[in-house]
Amino acid sequence: MIISKENDDILVKLIFSKNGKGRFCPKRLKTLSQEQSQYFKTRFSDSFSDRETALRIKYHIDIRPVCETCGKPVKMNIRLGVNSPK
Numbered sequence: 079m080i081i082s083k084e085n086d087d088i089l090v091k092l093i094f095s096k097n098g099k100g101r102f103c104p105k106r107l108k109t110l111s112q113e114q115s116q117y118f119k120t121r122f123s124d125s126f127s128d129r130e131t132a133l134r135i136k137y138h139i140d141i142r143p144v145c146e147t148c149g150k151p152v153k154m155n156i157r158l159g160v161n162s163p164k
């Protein structure tokens with residue numbers, strides 16, 4: 079699978095509830111095909127977690143955000159946007 083918005087959208091529909099509009103369901107990663115699973119794992123080489131990868135795919139965050147104050151990578155939160163890691 080080539081990295082593309084179309085493939086990202088396919089993944090989002092598979093691993094988020096409500097056809098991509100709900101929350102991230104980590105259990106669904108086990109239901110992906112080998113190809114889809116590989117796509118997910120290699121989508122962001124700098125991702126710290128499956129959850130982060132899922133959210134970055136969903137919200138098209140190709141570059142990992144950093145805290146404007148301290149420059150550390152931020153923790154991503156689906157409701158609050160981004161938080162400083164401290």
Ligand SMILES: [Zn+2]
Nearest residue numbers: 145147148162
């Ligand atoms: Zn900070």
